[in-house]
Amino acid sequence: MSENQSRRSFLQNLGVGLGTTTAAFAVPSLVAVPEPPFKKDEKKLGVALVGLGSYAKNQLAVALENAKNCYLAAIVTGTPAKAEEWSKKYNLPKESVYNYQNFDEIAKNKAVDIIYVVLPNSLHPEFVIRAAKAGKHVMCEKPMANSVAECEAMIKACKDAGVQLGVGYRLHFEPFTQEVMRIGQKKEKGAVRFVQTNFGFTIGDPTQWRLKKAMAGGGPLMDVGIYCVQASRYVTGEEPLWVTAQFGPITDKERFKDVEESVSWQMQFPGGAMVNGFSSYKSNIEQLYVSTNDGWLQLSPAYSYGPLKGKTNDGDMKMPIVHHQTVMMEAICKEFLETGKFPSHIGGEEGKRDMKILMAIYEAAETGKKISLV
Amino acid sequence: MSENQSRRSFLQNLGVGLGTTTAAFAVPSLVAVPEPPFKKDEKKLGVALVGLGSYAKNQLAVALENAKNCYLAAIVTGTPAKAEEWSKKYNLPKESVYNYQNFDEIAKNKAVDIIYVVLPNSLHPEFVIRAAKAGKHVMCEKPMANSVAECEAMIKACKDAGVQLGVGYRLHFEPFTQEVMRIGQKKEKGAVRFVQTNFGFTIGDPTQWRLKKAMAGGGPLMDVGIYCVQASRYVTGEEPLWVTAQFGPITDKERFKDVEESVSWQMQFPGGAMVNGFSSYKSNIEQLYVSTNDGWLQLSPAYSYGPLKGKTNDGDMKMPIVHHQTVMMEAICKEFLETGKFPSHIGGEEGKRDMKILMAIYEAAETGKKISLV
DSSP, X not given: OOHHHHHHHHHHHTTOOOOOOOOTTOHHHHOOOOOSSOOGGGOOEXXXXXXXXXXXXXXXXXXXXXXXXXXXXXXXOSOHHHHHHHHHHHXXXXXXXXXXXXXXXXXXXXXXXXXXXXXXXXGHHHHHHHHHHTTOEEEEOSSOOSSHHHHHHHHHHHHHHTOOEEEOOGGGGOHHHHHHHHHHHTTBTBOEEEEEEEEEOOOOOTTSGGGOHHHHSSSHIIIIIHHHHHHHHXXXXXOOSEEEEEEOOOOOTTTOSSXXXXXXXXXXXXXXXXXXXXXXXXXXXXXXXEEETTEEEEESSOSSSSOOOEEETTEEOOOOOOOHHHHHHHHHHHHHHHHSSOOGGGBHHHHHHHHHHHHHHHHHHHHOOOEEOO | XXXXXXXXXXXXXXXXXXXXXXXXTOHHHHOOOOOSSOOGGGOOEEEEEEOOSHHIIIIIHHXXXXXXXXXXXXXXXXXXXXXXXXXXXXXOOGGGEEOTTTGGGXXXXXXXXXXXXXXXXXXXXXXXXXXXXXXXXEEEOSSOOSSHHHHHHHHHHHHHHTOOEEEOOGGGGOHHHHHHHHHHHTTBTBOEEEEEEEEEOOOOOTTSGGGOXXXXXXXXXXXXXXXXXXXXXXXXXXXXXXXXXXXXXXXXXTTOSSSOSEEEEEEEXXXXXXXXXXXXXXXXXXXXXXXXXXXXXXXXXXXXXXXXXXXXXTEEOOOOOOOHHHHHHHHHHHHHHHHSSOOGGGBHHHHHHHHHHHHHHHHHHXXXXXXXXX
């Protein structure tokens, strides 16, 4: 099956008419979006989860149970016991259960609209590219990959296949985070002057993949520091000019043979904001503090699965408490069903922007130099 | 009048017997402390304030009104109107009112036990040294001076004159701060792993001395960043191994022609703690957050005149609310009346330790290099 056929299968699967197409990138104009109003119940997008670790099990599967416009349509796992457990729980037909060898056959599965890659970081590029080649739209967990070059290859593969690519930046759909973005970017309390952003936790099992550089690409910066980098970008609505960074000491030699134990970094933004960031696998910390010209904002907890808690100089933030992954999946699928595209602010280019900064932080920490990002 | 005579006058003024003395440093053994228990009301130490700016007026004078064991005995000012106002308010005799020219005559003033220098930073060395030469014990506002060499000259002058030297580190006597020190240093919640410390405010009058490098020695780092440096030292009970630092951008060219607008810095401590610090004259921010192995501590407000507010992973810190400068003056005078010495943890050596770090932060920010402190 060609990439084009595969995309066509998908579009047919949407239940909308398909005209002729010449460019793989022409999806939006081809999708005859029912309007207005689009009745959500007419279509639920089928999602395949690739990798059934704890995030897939405890968060994404729950989201797919709750979401109104998508559902768990297939699974991809290397563990037969998980295949059995999930098939039973989600009533999945045999033909919608894949392993990593026969994964590419998913191209033929009309029930699958979106493939969500939840594997260790180093496997993101391979599986995102295979998913694109199977003609399926792709969601990829953060960090998008372990290098900028990988991000570029993934973006290109999805572009070539004419499929959408999104990164699992759930907080973009979370109300406290959205409020912080709004206040910061609209300068509702004046210009952002200083951002303090810390995220760390005490890591457990010393044998886990997160502690192996070849699989994780790095330590806490890749896993949780990325939230802090995101936060400084979405609060200011700008891209950093430069970064400096410092590794913390290794105090736990058993766990930190391969990746950093902690790292702090600093950035300056064009509007004048300064950022202090810190991430660690040995400190339990989770904060976003923003000092603006006329006030301040704070989220703490700021990045974990919630409920988040927010305050400003005007008092407690009153925002709805939501299940992050559910609102993310619903928003992405809603946008897609309406426009044929994933929301652009969580797309591959966004993942690549973060990756460029993460790599610059490592370079700064390794060389002791200020790394320009412009 | 010789230095020794001057010191003798002071001791006589204490109302205690004076034996023979050979070394200027022999004060403690000479002071026949009434004991036990020492009745505080028997003696109030006379304090002369040098420089009657807002800190002297709104904080130190209030402390001297409230304190049980000291009082305002003299003033030194270059402004006749202030001399008149204060003389009247505090019922000061004419001979206890000095200007900067006749200041040295204070040596003859038996009512004065301690001279407290509250002038702009650049004047600290001159007036501390003149106070020491006048045979008076000396308190000096923070930062102690504008260079390590000045600190050393001040320490030497006081040592040579056999007088005590203290730096106005009021927070060492403040209950929330003391609790944070205790928990951190005793490792009550495990080892300190990460310290986040920020202090900044939006500076007003663009013509004030704090914005002139020759007088202030620098910008917010000298004025408020010093509290953050202190905090990281008193929470860990250790001295930093190295520092890196970055200046923030100048967004206000009117005010920041001469000193930094903001600066961030990072430090590592021997026990493994990492520190992120930030100080600014354009951000209103005031926080201390400490992540320990088994929990966390937080003060916010952390450094201003109070009331401070503290929290830990166990809940709100319940500590008495005090007037910082009153408890500081009472504690220093109590220690002195009992032992003949100022508390050593707020002495000249402590001021010099901070100065060494502040200078290293500037060097790191200017050169972009990691500056070793060991």
